[in-house]
Every structure is written in structure tokens, then in C-alpha cells.
Amino acid sequence: MSAGEPIKCIAAVAYEAGKPLTVEEITVDPPKAHEVRVKIEYSAVCHTDAYTLSGVDPEGAFPSILGHEGAGIVESVGEGVTNVKPGDHVIALYTAECKECKFCTSNKTNLCSSVRATQGKGVMPDGTSRFHNSKGEPLLHFMGCSTFSQYTVLADVSVVAIDPEAPLEKVCLLGCGVTTGYGAAIKTANVQKGDTVAVFGAGTVGLSVVQGAKVRGCSKIIVVDLNDQKKDWAIEFGATEFINPTKDLKDGQTIVEKLVEITDGGLDFTFDCTGNTQVMRDALEACHKGWGQSIIIGVAAAGKEISTRPFQLVTGRVWKGSAFGGIKGRSEMDGLISDYLDGKLKVDEFITHKRGFSDINAAFEDLHHGDCLRTVLNLSK
Numbered sequence: 066m067s068a069g070e071p072i073k074c075i076a077a078v079a080y081e082a083g084k085p086l087t088v089e090e091i092t093v094d095p096p097k098a099h100e101v102r103v104k105i106e107y108s109a110v111c112h113t114d115a116y117t118l119s120g121v122d123p124e125g126a127f128p129s130i131l132g133h134e135g136a137g138i139v140e141s142v143g144e145g146v147t148n149v150k151p152g153d154h155v156i157a158l159y160t161a162e163c164k165e166c167k168f169c170t171s172n173k174t175n176l177c178s179s180v181r182a183t184q185g186k187g188v189m190p191d192g193t194s195r196f197h198n199s200k201g202e203p204l205l206h207f208m209g210c211s212t213f214s215q216y217t218v219l220a221d222v223s224v225v226a227i228d229p230e231a232p233l234e235k236v237c238l239l240g241c242g243v244t245t246g247y248g249a250a251i252k253t254a255n256v257q258k259g260d261t262v263a264v265f266g267a268g269t270v271g272l273s274v275v276q277g278a279k280v281r282g283c284s285k286i287i288v289v290d291l292n293d294q295k296k297d298w299a300i301e302f303g304a305t306e307f308i309n310p311t312k313d314l315k316d317g318q319t320i321v322e323k324l325v326e327i328t329d330g331g332l333d334f335t336f337d338c339t340g341n342t343q344v345m346r347d348a349l350e351a352c353h354k355g356w357g358q359s360i361i362i363g364v365a366a367a368g369k370e371i372s373t374r375p376f377q378l379v380t381g382r383v384w385k386g387s388a389f390g391g392i393k394g395r396s397e398m399d400g401l402i403s404d405y406l407d408g409k410l411k412v413d414e415f416i417t418h419k420r421g422f423s424d425i426n427a428a429f430e431d432l433h434h435g436d437c438l439r440t441v442l443n444l445s446k
């Protein structure tokens with residue numbers, strides 16, 4: 066029985082920006098009131114983990130335990146926890162859902178405010194950390210999840226129980242990438258049958274947007290990526306066209322001109338899934354005058370700003386953003402899991418690499434190669 070006791074386990078610690086993670090033994094304290102300690106079974110590596118490790122995240126603080134796309138089993142719960150119990154299979158939620166705050170009750174957003182302030186500082190809601198290294202130094206939490214540890218502690222509002230039939234090595238991807246892209250299409254943008262869509266960036270997030278657009282019956286789903294290796298995946302997930310701007314444009318033609326030309330004036334919806342601010346501008350300007358909407362999903366580095374001529378907005382184009390696909394994790398994850406189990410939502414297809422936890426630094430390298438969508442880490446190996 067480990068409940069109520071500190072647990073020693075292996076974690077990958079980010080001691081410094083731009084440096085490899087250190088895989089070492091740490092101590093994970095028991096959960097306090099309204100906290101849940103989870104044995105993480107599998108975690109994938111999202112581009113955002115690499116972004117924070119690189120040092121360009123204004124909220125990135127070190128030393129910390131990164132990882133936010135993970136699934137596991139509840140080991141113990143603190144006082145007052147009613148939504149999960151030991152043994153439950155769960156997904157960690159970097160976008161909490163308390164169901165009580167102004168945001169949760171608004172029905173206009175999934176951006177719960179209950180733990181966001183402390184989450185952004187890398188601590189639990191009481192302002193302290195549950196992680197210590199062997200020298201007794203506290204290690205910061207990350208995005209309220211820290212799934213790069215064999216055990217982690219989450220706020221109860223940051224965890225959702227799922228159908229135990231769902232394989233954790235697959236559905237860990239619903240903790241971020243797949244949910245983010247799919248939700249951005251079907252919830253934030255709410256694309257409809259016949260709409261035209263362009264998706265910039267064919268990573269897991271972008272291809273999940275494509276999947277959402279296909280499910281809704283969009284008439285054109287154009288994927289824009291600099292790497293031809295992404296073309297087959299784009300088509301597999303539902304793209305009707307693939308454009309590589311480095312080779313598929315006429316001399317002097319811009320990607321915006323090309324998209325406007327082939328869509329009779331621009332797209333109904335565009336999505337930035339790259340984090341590149343020039344791409345964000347292109348995505349907005351490729352929207353149809355009068356009604357086109359561009360959804361920013363990509364995360365840009367500290368100091369980066371977006372710009373366009375205000376006239377683009379005056380003439381009816383709309384710029385929007387989407388976090389975790391607009392999905393309320395505790396209320397809506399069950400539906401996504403059911404869709405996956407019923408074969409309506411692709412998840413397995415994003416897993417291009419599998420590695421043992423001790424290989425985590427290689428998993429970060431995988432992200433930079435065109436043949437990788439997601440690497441799933443087995444935390445027991």
C-alpha cells in the first residue's frame with residue numbers, strides 16, 4: 066500500500082533549457098486534498114514539450130518535469146476527491162474543468178480558471194510542488210500534468226476517468242494532439258458539410274483538423290506543408306489536396322495567391338498548426354472575404370507577434386484561437402473515447418514511433434524528423 070506515502074520512481078527532469086532531460090530517481094509526495102496521484106503508463110511527446118524545453122516559452126521554468134499527453138491509472142486520491150478513485154484509468158488534462166468557475170459555466174469556452182494561475186507557475190494549487198530530486202530540491206510541475214514521470218500528482222479538476230477498455234498506449238494521444246486538432250475543426254470552427262478548409266502544418270494537430278473536416282463532409286480540405294513526406298498522411302486522413310509552397314507555386318506566386326485562385330476567392334476556414342507567425346498571417350489572408358475564419362492553434366515563441374492589414378478584418382475575415390480544441394475535458398472526453406472505440410476517430414494512425422521511457426531524449430529528436438507524427442513512451446520500460 067503506497068497511499069499516503071511518498072513514492073520513489075523514475076522521471077525525466079528538465080534541469081535547463083536547451084539541454085537533454087535527465088532520467089533519474091525522484092520522490093513523489095502523496096496527493097493533498099483535491100489532488101490525485103496517478104501511475105502514468107504511457108505518454109507521448111508533443112511539439113509543445115519541445116517548445117518549452119527549448120527555452121522560448123515565457124512560462125517555461127526549470128527544473129521541471131515536462132509532458133502533458135499522458136494516460137495512466139489512479140494510485141491514490143487526497144481528501145475530498147469524488148470524480149476518480151484508485152484503479153480508474155485516466156487521462157491528464159492540461160485544460161482543467163472545474164464545472165464551477167465563470168469560464169466553465171459560460172458555455173462559451175473550455176478555458177477553466179480554477180487552477181490556471183498556479184499551473185502557469187509550475188506548482189500545485191496550494192503553491193507547492195509534489196516532486197523532489199534525490200538532493201531534496203523541489204522540481205516544478207508542467208501544464209498541470211508532468212506526465213514524464215512514472216508517478217505524477219494532478220489537481221482533481223485536471224483528470225478524467227475513461228472507459229478501461231480504451232488502450233492507454235493509444236488514447237494518451239487524446240490528452241493533447243488529436244483532441245486539439247479534431248476539436249478545433251468540429252467545435253471551435255464548427256465546420257459544416259461543403260465548407261472549404263486549408264490546414265497549415267501536417268503534424269498530429271494539423272492532421273487531426275483534417276480528420277474533423279472530413280467527418281463533417283467539407284468539400285475541399287487543402288493541406289499546406291513544406292515537407293512532401295507529409296503528403297501520403299494528409300491524403301490518408303482526408304485531405305483532398307496537398308501543397309508544398311517550396312515547389313508547388315508558380316514563379317513569384319505566394320501561397321495566399323495560390324489558395325485564393327483555387328478556391329474561387331478564398332477559404333471558409335483555415336487553421337494554423339505550425340506556430341509560425343508568418344504562416345498565421347497567410348492563413349488569415351487566404352480566408353474568403355466577408356466570412357472566412359482563421360483559427361490559430363500553433364504556439365509561437367516568446368516575443369513573437371501577429372500582424373495583418375486591419376482591412377483584412379474590416380472586410381469580414383475573422384481571427385480566432387483554439388486551446389485543446391475548445392474541448393471541456395471532463396465532460397467531453399468520454400464522447401471522444403467512444404468515437405475511438407467505435408472506429409469513428411483515428412488515433413492509432415498517429416503513432417509512428419514507440420520507445421521505452423529511458424529513450425525519452427531520442428523521442429524529442431524524433432519530433433524533428435519528417436517520418437514522425439507521435440512517439441509514445443512506455444513509462445514502465
Ligand SMILES: NC(=O)C1=CN([C@@H]2O[C@H](COP(=O)(O)OP(=O)(O)OC[C@H]3O[C@@H](n4cnc5c(N)ncnc54)[C@H](OP(=O)(O)O)[C@@H]3O)[C@@H](O)[C@H]2O)C=CC1
Binds near residue numbers: 113289387
Ligand atoms: N493550441 C493548442 O491547444 C495546442 C497547440 N499546439 C501547437 O500546435 C503546433 C503543432 O503541433 P504538432 O502537430 O504537435 O507539431 P508538429 O511539429 O508535429 O507539426 C507541425 C507541422 O508544421 C510543419 N511546418 C512548419 N513550418 C511550416 C510552414 N512554414 N508551412 C507549412 N508547414 C509548416 C512542420 O513541418 P516540419 O516537420 O518539416 O518542420 C510539421 O509538419 C505546435 O506549435 C504546438 O505547440 C499543440 C497542441 C495543443
Ligand SMILES: N[C@@H](CCC(=O)N[C@@H](CSC=O)C(=O)NCC(=O)O)C(=O)O
Binds near residue numbers: 114123125160
Ligand atoms: N505558455 C505559453 C503558451 C503555451 C500555450 O499556448 N499552450 C496551449 C496548449 S499547447 C499544448 O500542447 C494552451 O492551451 N494554452 C492555453 C493556456 O491556458 O495555457 C505562453 O505563455 O505563451
Ligand SMILES: [Zn+2]
Binds near residue numbers: 113114242
Ligand atoms: Zn500538446
Ligand SMILES: [Zn+2]
Binds near residue numbers: 168177
Ligand atoms: Zn472552471
